[in-house]
Amino acid sequence: MSYTFDKTFSITLLALSILFIFQATQISDSAYGSTVGPKIFPLGLGIILGLLSLQLFYESWKKAVRERVTGGPTTSSKISSTELKKFLIILGSALAYVFFLEKIGYMITTFLFLCISFQTMERTKLIYSIIIAAGFSLGVYYLFTSLLGGSLPSFPIF
Amino acid sequence: MSTLQFLADGFAVALQWQNLLFALVGVIIGTAVGVLPGIGPMSGVALLIPVTATITAGLPTEAAATSSIILLAGVYYGAMYGGSTTSILLNTPGESSSVVTTLDGYQMAKQGRAGSALSIAAIGSFCAGVVALLGLILLANPLSKLALKFGPAEYFSLMLLGLAAVSGLAGRSITKALIMTVLGLMLGTVGIDAVSGIERFTFGQPMLFSGIEFLTIAVGLFALGEVFKTILEKEEEDGQLAKINRVLPTKQDLKDSAVPIARGSLLGFFIGVLPGAGATLASFFSYITEKKFSKTPEQFGKGHIAGVAGPESANNAASGGAMIPLLTLGIPGSGTTAILMGALIMYNIQPGPLLFDEHPQVAWGLIASMFIGNLMLLALNMPLVRIFAKIIETPKKYLLPIIIAISIFGVYAVQFATFDLFLLVACGVLGYLFAKNDYPVAPLVLALVLGPMIENNMRRALTISNGDFSIFITKPLSLLFLVVAISWLLIPLIMKIRGKNVLINEEG
Numbered sequence: 236m237s238y239t240f241d242k243t244f245s246i247t248l249l250a251l252s253i254l255f256i257f258q259a260t261q262i263s264d265s266a267y268g269s270t271v272g273p274k275i276f277p278l279g280l281g282i283i284l285g286l287l288s289l290q291l292f293y294e295s296w297k298k299a300v301r302e303r304v305t306g307g308p309t310t311s312s313k314i315s316s317t318e319l320k321k322f323l324i325i326l327g328s329a330l331a332y333v334f335f336l337e338k339i340g341y342m343i344t345t346f347l348f349l350c351i352s353f354q355t356m357e358r359t360k361l362i363y364s365i366i367i368a369a370g371f372s373l374g375v376y377y378l379f380t381s382l383l384g385g386s387l388p389s390f391p392i393f
Numbered sequence: 394m395s396t397l398q399f400l401a402d403g404f405a406v407a408l409q410w411q412n413l414l415f416a417l418v419g420v421i422i423g424t425a426v427g428v429l430p431g432i433g434p435m436s437g438v439a440l441l442i443p444v445t446a447t448i449t450a451g452l453p454t455e456a457a458a459t460s461s462i463i464l465l466a467g468v469y470y471g472a473m474y475g476g477s478t479t480s481i482l483l484n485t486p487g488e489s490s491s492v493v494t495t496l497d498g499y500q501m502a503k504q505g506r507a508g509s510a511l512s513i514a515a516i517g518s519f520c521a522g523v524v525a526l527l528g529l530i531l532l533a534n535p536l537s538k539l540a541l542k543f544g545p546a547e548y549f550s551l552m553l554l555g556l557a558a559v560s561g562l563a564g565r566s567i568t569k570a571l572i573m574t575v576l577g578l579m580l581g582t583v584g585i586d587a588v589s590g591i592e593r594f595t596f597g598q599p600m601l602f603s604g605i606e607f608l609t610i611a612v613g614l615f616a617l618g619e620v621f622k623t624i625l626e627k628e629e630e631d632g633q634l635a636k637i638n639r640v641l642p643t644k645q646d647l648k649d650s651a652v653p654i655a656r657g658s659l660l661g662f663f664i665g666v667l668p669g670a671g672a673t674l675a676s677f678f679s680y681i682t683e684k685k686f687s688k689t690p691e692q693f694g695k696g697h698i699a700g701v702a703g704p705e706s707a708n709n710a711a712s713g714g715a716m717i718p719l720l721t722l723g724i725p726g727s728g729t730t731a732i733l734m735g736a737l738i739m740y741n742i743q744p745g746p747l748l749f750d751e752h753p754q755v756a757w758g759l760i761a762s763m764f765i766g767n768l769m770l771l772a773l774n775m776p777l778v779r780i781f782a783k784i785i786e787t788p789k790k791y792l793l794p795i796i797i798a799i800s801i802f803g804v805y806a807v808q809f810a811t812f813d814l815f816l817l818v819a820c821g822v823l824g825y826l827f828a829k830n831d832y833p834v835a836p837l838v839l840a841l842v843l844g845p846m847i848e849n850n851m852r853r854a855l856t857i858s859n860g861d862f863s864i865f866i867t868k869p870l871s872l873l874f875l876v877v878a879i880s881w882l883l884i885p886l887i888m889k890i891r892g893k894n895v896l897i898n899e900e901g
Contacts, residue, residue: 248572259593273589322625336811345798349795
């Protein structure tokens with residue numbers, strides 16, 4: 236397990252809580268004379284988060300020091316670079332899928348996304364991948380639009 | 394009308410053909426979800442909310458809510474059962490709640506008694522489901538009557554108690570769990586304030602006006618997070634599938650497991666009712682209890698049937714018991730019930746004491762359908778267990794991308810906005826990072842669901858008391874809830890300082 240994540244995260248949280256508190260003070264007061272406006276709750280949350288992030292920083296710092304002294308367990312489950320590459324390709328294609336969904340339609344984007352990710356997971360049996368991807372995208376589209384009467388972006392709007 | 398009359402009406406609702414179908418589909422999908430490692434009950438339920446929402450779109454609101462909650466609850470307890478199948482056959486628990494089942498279940502499978510283990514698990518789950526149902530029927534009315542007397546101060550403290558309970562048991566570090574809770578509460582404040590109509594943290598962006606959608610966060614954190622985790626951390630393909638010779642248990646097995654099933658059901662039910670403690674804890678406790686009561690404790694771990702019967706009944710009873718605080722008080726005690734609550738709120742149906750008065754159809758229909766669903770599980774699983782065991786062989790190559798595609802389709806079908814899809818993918822990455830670094834995700838989702846209600850009740854209470862915060866400690870019930878909430882957080886902490894091991898609930 237890495238304590239660097241905890242440390243970085245605690246600093247991020249601290250920054251977030253300060254930003255949150257600042258934003259909370261900008262919220263305008265209630266129009267009518269209620270004693271508790273929309274400010275109090277977020278303000279309180281921001282303060283609590285700030286305190287908790289300090290506590291997290293202290294805890295992770297203490298653990299890091301203890302490990303340095305004992306030379307303790309630094310074995311972290313390493314992610315192999317091939318898995319990371321797979322993940323990044325799938326993440327990238329998911330983002331592209333989302334970005335183009337409304338622009339070139341549900342069927343084409345879903346089909347492409349599934350083909351790319353199937354082949355990224357394992358580069359075998361291209362023909363099966365194409366059949367399953369086509370089946371899924373067409374099936375979902377027609378089931379949803381014709382049977383259930385929903386609407387999905389169909390084809391590119393030129 | 395008496396409880397029995399309501400229950401009969403509930404059965405009338407649950408026996409409508411579409412609801413029977415929904416229950417059937419729910420338990421089948423649930424069993425599949427339970428069998429597949431990589432999707433747990435939480436992500437299964439989260440993933441199916443948008444799907445059920447679109448299927449039920451044509452029905453009137455109340456009927457739609459009933460049907461979809463029947464399906465989702467079916468997924469929930471189906472998954473509890475399905476998890477045991479892989480524990481027994483493969484020594485790989487499908488869910489964390491069936492980890493204990495591997496101890497004796499896999500040993501039994503090795504001895505060629507896989508069939509008995511599986512059918513005892515099914516029978517135990519069924520009995521537990523019935524016990525939970527009886528408990529629900531007995532407790533529903535008195536509890537909701539009691540809850541009707543609560544004012545805003547009591548509600549505020551009770552919800553804090555719910556959050557504290559889930560955070561206190563959620564992970565290895567209470568600090569991390571509390572951080573996740575506060576983050577969830579903060580996310581809940583985004584959007585237009587329901588009381589004053591003032592926009593908060595929207596930065597002028599219209600898509601933030603209605604707040605951050607709970608569904609997007611839940612599907613992202615749970616379903617996508619788990620998919621990303623499976624892609625990144627290749628699990629070793631393990632084990633031969635054990636053979637199933639005979640499905641029916643022997644008379645001796647039945648006799649040996651009757652008492653453990655009864656004990657496990659009761660124990661699991663009461664643990665399930667407590668907020669924070671869920672199915673995982675229940676199964677652990679039951680295993681320990683059975684070992685203590687057994688005349689032959691040395692047989693445990695070597696294929697003792699009680700080691701399967703007890704925990705399997707307990708985890709199912711716990712998932713039924715967890716419905717009680719959700720339905721009667723409107724306070725979910727675990728991640729999965731928080732997601733179910735979010736689903737009900739999507740249909741504009743507020744779980745809580747008024748649920749039984751305002752929407753008896755939903756509440757009692759669900760209760761009755763849980764009974765029918767359990768019956769279906771029993772009927773399905775005895776003959777079909779071989780087919781279900783095959784599901785585990787679904788290649789990940791196709792499964793994982795399809796889960797991503799279903800998540801994206803589901804969120805888009807409900808939200809119609811690309812913004813939510815980007816948020817979904819981002820939540821997926823965050824969900825992976827959180828899980829990897831021991832940040833429990835369940836408290837965040839719970840806090841996101843409860844946040845707006847906590848704030849409203851707090852402000853209502855403070856308006857009554859003219860801004861005096863002492864209202865929360867001068868009302869006796871409210872004070873009691875707060876004291877319990879604080880001790881729930883402090884006691885594990887004190888035990889840790891004293892060097893004792895604290896059981897934690899990873900399933901949430």
